[in-house]
Amino acid sequence: HFDDDEAWTFRSPDSHGMDLFAVAVHEFGHAIGLVHTSAMESIMRPYYQGPVGDPLKYDLPYEDKVRVWQLYGVRDSVSHTNQPGNPSQTPEPPVLLDLPENRSTLLVAQDALDRCTSHFDAVAQIRGEAFFFKGKHFWRLTREKHLVSLRPAQIHRFWRGLPPNLDSVDAVYERPGDHKIVFFKGQKYWVFKDNNVEEGYPRPISDFGLPVDGVDAAFVWLHNDKTYFFKDNNYWRYDDHFRRMDLGFPKDTMLWKGLPAQLDDTMRWSDGSSYF
Incomplete structure (x- = not known):
């Protein structure tokens, strides 16, 4: 959460304070419906994990992309069957990801x-x-x-x-x-x-x-x-x-x-x- 007790930093080493961008991404995840997860690579872990790197080059972890797809759907141009770096690897059994490109899926x-x-x-x-x-x-x-x-x-x-x-x-x-x-x-x-x-x-x-x-x-x-x-x-x-x-x-x-x-x-x- 954002509060006045923290020493907020931006594009700085972890030792300098709490990274504003990392926390902002986490809180935005909550705003769109994501809950905490124990997945190691997820930005939605329940505890602060440190800076996530240059905001201009930041790429949301695959685990979190999957959960966003589950909530809001996937563009036709997006391949979501395999994780990046494993183009030939198909999960077995397949993962249920797709939701219609329509917010009315959720109440x-x-x-x-x-x-x-x-x-x-x-x-x-x-x-x-x-x-x-x-x-x-x-x-x-x-x-x-x-x-x-x-x-x-x-x-x-x-x-x-x-x-x-x-x-x-x-x-x-x-x-x-x-x-x-x-x-x-x-x-x-x-x-x-x-x-x-x-x-x-x-x-x-x-x-x-x-x-x-x-x-x-x-x-x-x-x-x-x-x-x-x-x-x-x-x-x-x-x-x-x-x-x-x-x-x-x-x-x-x-x-x-x-x-x-x-x-x-x-x-x-x-x-x-x-x-x-």
Whole structure:
């Protein structure tokens, strides 16, 4: 923060005081919606890290560019798949970056939903990050457990191909193997490659052998890499590699000891645990 107690400097060595430009960039990051992060190269680390060099030659760290792209979109002329210096290296799995070039993706403050007052419709781990869905919107939690933005974004503007009038989603999961993302709503489902819907969707959830009245939750279990679907007091186990439901299902959710009735959703987190 800016305050009178600091000895402010500009284009000076670290020993001379606190660099005005470095702090200004950090505070501007907050102004446009960035939160603190533990990423080593980020200007948004929670503690002052010293001068960042000549302001006329300053280049925002890649980590911070990614988070700005997530909030505000990417120009067509900008390549954001790879970090500078690694033109041939493609992340695996790919990173979800694109947002439409439109500020309306984010809610204005007075319309923002309160993420702490009630339940979520769906929760999913996608690319190692946690996505929390409520109504037409979602929040995104990074691998470092920081919100990308305190304000939610609109689901259909991030995943291109979902209907604009979609009022909520029932369940979402990232498919093992090809890392495609599957959305469920009522009797339909959509499959996305990164942020874009695959051709031929939506399709009926009967493709999975699931009940036509929809699902409550879905997640991939770390121990067998299979997808579990929950509806009321029943669950199903699906093999995404062979695209078929395992025999002997549905089964009663009571087999999951301690599991509450009527799940909102469930997800696997990066610690290897499953959360219901």
